[in-house]
Amino acid sequence: MRLHRIRIIIIALLLLALALIPFWASRYVENVCLLVCVYVTMASVWNLLAGYSGMVSLGQQMFVGVGGYTLAVLSMYYGLPIFLSILVGGFISLLLAVLISFPIFRMKGVYFAIGTWVIAEALGICFSNWGYVKYGMGIFIQPTQKMSMSTIYYASAVICVGSLFLVYLLLRSNLGLALMAIRDDDVASEMMGVNIFRCKLVCFLLSAFITGVSAGVLYLNTVFIQPFEAFGIGWTVNLLFIVIIGGIGTLEGPIVGAVTFVILQQFLSEYVGYNLIILGAITIAVIFFYPRGIFGTLQHKYGMALFPIRRD
């Protein structure tokens, strides 16, 4: 019971810190925090797929691209309100996920991973050959109402906290139990009456929606969208790095990983040319020495958990 109280206090302090950032931080720090929030959001839903449901998707960038482009097209061409456009971006990502779920869910393991990647690549080619979105040149996103950095930051923070809470609830529900059963032994769980297709579909759709929405917020800050960058594998690569470094299959892992990743990225950006080499070397080193990732190792050794999923 005491542990429970400590947890609540820690979470409350973290939330307070998140809320207070715009009051003291410089524009640069605010930008870094925004990146952390967006990456925590995307990484935690990727973790839901890869770490809990056994679906290693290499195609999350398709939702990033669709979310970003929806924002660009709706707000620039039609002058729709920004946050409405972002929300619509999420729903279009969701629609895309529904459409591709039929072919993609027939594939398993590596086939699933490559299948999702190929679909994302195909979408990238479509967008770069599409005159409506100015081919490969890309679109500038200049909202009609000027937005302050703090507004964008708060949007990302709200989405981040909201999606973490959603993932937490989902994992504690019956669906979460079913998911872990599927991950550990899909045949046995199906025999026990788990509807595998439905469980996986829920996770996939949720991840599509949340990734699409948070990509919209990110592009609000980036101001420029271009097909090969938006639909590039680089996005999923970052998510993979974050989740592995933080600890796959733990809820807190993506948070620790995203903070580490963004700080490393900022720190290494001074060493142009070497930064990705160092990032690659760190990834290999972590797998060798801490195969469970940072938080996974802590949890394994000390039984730490900020958001306990097991019901005790």
Place this chain on the structure above:
Amino acid sequence: MIGYLEAVITGILLGGLYGIVGIGLSMVFGIMRQVNLAHGELMILSSYFSLLFVHLMGLHPLLTLFLVLPIMFAIGYLIQAFLFNRVMQETMEPFLIISFGLSIILQNALLLICTPDARSLKTGLVIMSLDVLGLFRIPLIQVINFAVGLLVLLLLHQFMKKTYLGWAIHAASEDLSGAKLMGINPKRVYCFAMGIAALTAGISGVLVGMTFTFYPHSGTQYLIIAFGVVILGGLGSLPGTFLGGMILGISQLVGGRVIGPGFQLLSGYLILIIILTIRPQGLLGRR
């Protein structure tokens, strides 16, 4: 009509090149049940090695194969011995991540050393072409690619069937504990297998360098082609890889002809998704 015939024939020839691009990836999966994400970078690395020897010694790119292939075999052997052998477990993620880290390192090291400029292994072969029944001409280099691809497939098949090492590799992939009991050291076998896979990557790297231009980041593009090819044919099946290469080659060129040249890659990917939807384990793959 003749246009389509030309597209199909060039597609088949391109498929031979694609087949050899994917063959190393397929081998590693067949033997170790692991996916090597650094395969594309190994290819491009050997393109640069070949370029280096062309510049240093003025050799013909095809002759540099004699220097590039031993180097690539050694690189493959060493990365398996020092990196991959440490993560040969039941799960796939650690291997995926390690090979991924390796691919980032290789790609950016190449970028640092060789600059992002486009390179190619220039030869007189590129401008030569063969006349097909007086209807159209096909580039000679494509015919060479296809011939080399077929030759490598046959050699690899014979190697796996006839040599002791081939049997050992086969045994280790079929039944690991049984192979161990027969005195096979699986880690050493894996080293040889990765060496051979890197060697095939070396051959395809030189051929690709002679056919197209390449950049330090071209590896990703060929990795996805390799994946497409291997997955179409079914992971681990060598003849399937070749078949997959041809299907991808034909669907790219015919699709490019029907929709437009900008959609070559797209039509290849569409066919890939359609085939995988119908047969999720690939054409010649086993469940």
